[in-house]
Amino acid sequence: MALSRTTFMAAAALLAAHAPLHAQTRPRATPAAAPADDRFAALDDRFRALVDEGKLAGIVTLVAQHGRVRHTQAYGVQDVGTRTPVRADTIWRIASMTKPVTGVAMMILYEQGKWKLDDPVARFVPEFRGLQVKMPDGTLVPQVHPMTMRELMSHTAGFAAAGGAELRESDLQGMIEKLARMPLATQPGSDWVYGPSVDIQGYIVEKLSGQRLDRFMQDRIFAPLGMVDTQFWVDPAKLARLSSLHTYNEAGKLVVADAAPRPSTAPPRFLAGGGGLYSTAPDYLRFARMLLGRGTLDGKRILKPETVALMQRNVLRPGIKVDLYGPSMDGIGFGLDLAVILDPAAAKTPQSRGSYYWGGAFGTWFWIDPSRDLIMIGMIQNVNGSIPGRGTPSLRPIAYPLVYQAIAQ
Numbered sequence: 001m002a003l004s005r006t007t008f009m010a011a012a013a014l015l016a017a018h019a020p021l022h023a024q025t026r027p028r029a030t031p032a033a034a035p036a037d038d039r040f041a042a043l044d045d046r047f048r049a050l051v052d053e054g055k056l057a058g059i060v061t062l063v064a065q066h067g068r069v070r071h072t073q074a075y076g077v078q079d080v081g082t083r084t085p086v087r088a089d090t091i092w093r094i095a096s097m098t099k100p101v102t103g104v105a106m107m108i109l110y111e112q113g114k115w116k117l118d119d120p121v122a123r124f125v126p127e128f129r130g131l132q133v134k135m136p137d138g139t140l141v142p143q144v145h146p147m148t149m150r151e152l153m154s155h156t157a158g159f160a161a162a163g164g165a166e167l168r169e170s171d172l173q174g175m176i177e178k179l180a181r182m183p184l185a186t187q188p189g190s191d192w193v194y195g196p197s198v199d200i201q202g203y204i205v206e207k208l209s210g211q212r213l214d215r216f217m218q219d220r221i222f223a224p225l226g227m228v229d230t231q232f233w234v235d236p237a238k239l240a241r242l243s244s245l246h247t248y249n250e251a252g253k254l255v256v257a258d259a260a261p262r263p264s265t266a267p268p269r270f271l272a273g274g275g276g277l278y279s280t281a282p283d284y285l286r287f288a289r290m291l292l293g294r295g296t297l298d299g300k301r302i303l304k305p306e307t308v309a310l311m312q313r314n315v316l317r318p319g320i321k322v323d324l325y326g327p328s329m330d331g332i333g334f335g336l337d338l339a340v341i342l343d344p345a346a347a348k349t350p351q352s353r354g355s356y357y358w359g360g361a362f363g364t365w366f367w368i369d370p371s372r373d374l375i376m377i378g379m380i381q382n383v384n385g386s387i388p389g390r391g392t393p394s395l396r397p398i399a400y401p402l403v404y405q406a407i408a409q
Helices: 005-018 038-052 095-111 172-180 197-209 213-225 236-241 281-292 305-311 395-408
Strands: 058-065 068-076 132-134 140-142 246-248 254-256 332-334 339-341 356-359 365-369 374-379
Touching: 038 058, 038 068, 038 395, 058 281, 058 395, 095 197, 095 213, 095 281, 095 305, 095 356, 172 197, 197 213, 213 281, 281 365, 281 374, 365 395, 374 395
Parallel strands: none
Antiparallel strands: 058 068, 058 374, 132 140, 246 254, 332 339, 339 356, 356 365, 365 374
């Protein structure tokens, strides 16, 4: 007799709770196949053309609405050398799409009363007590107020943007010790700077929970949600499903990136809460469905509805703008590890007010539109895949109108 979805997920969660982290060999949670829907033909055609033109190796796109997958596409190859086809369950380096997951881990501890938004970060990271701020003329001054957890979770704590690779050379404690020797780049709360804030949150999760970050996420997020292919490393048995990282040569041709680091096949020393996860589109859909479901998926509650709402609420001071890869972004606010659409007209997007999103450095992206009960996920794998002007087509502005045109039909 076939198991019901609820029974299957309960069994999977039970197995995950007792299995070692590296032994994830149980069945994969993939979305039900979406029936062919001509309304998404324009979306398919546009992205397939980019693959056929040699601008992308492969792509997976997934659109879900009203609790079901309305569209999914897997097109192209995982590696332009081996020509291994992309699959719906291809594994991707999701980079900064790790950040909302770390944010959820933090909010689980928030609900337990472990921390408050206005707590000073130094309460949990004593090494940061007394950090000074470097002024434009090089002089050092005290913080106007101690950086708060609210600021840490909204990229306004004052840390500089530079130093990511250097900070990740040892382990989380080593990162903290290095940061404690550096001055802040801005006064806490005064500017939005994309730096190491979420890696620091991963360190705080470990301190407050008494668990390694990977174990905490496995026990409290991945296992309950049935995210069977998401971790800080790839099980060797799954390497055939991992997409290679691509770049462009001097002639503009897409090639496998020679300098790309080898994928982790065992728990890494540095658990990067800001960008270390591998995942699949079906797995990340389950995470997004939990957020859209106000903290619940398939009867498994991860967060309370009011906690999810708090994550989606803009916490930036008036006048502070999100600034990522270029000019300040109008109409965009920032909640707790999530960007939020405050004014669609100013943001020049068809996304609804209150939509929230993020993406990864290798070109992965997602957004959730609560007012339309909509989730969109896109996966590619290019060096600098999200940075304008580095060769990779800007996929998100392409996707926005095509998705909304499709669901409006």
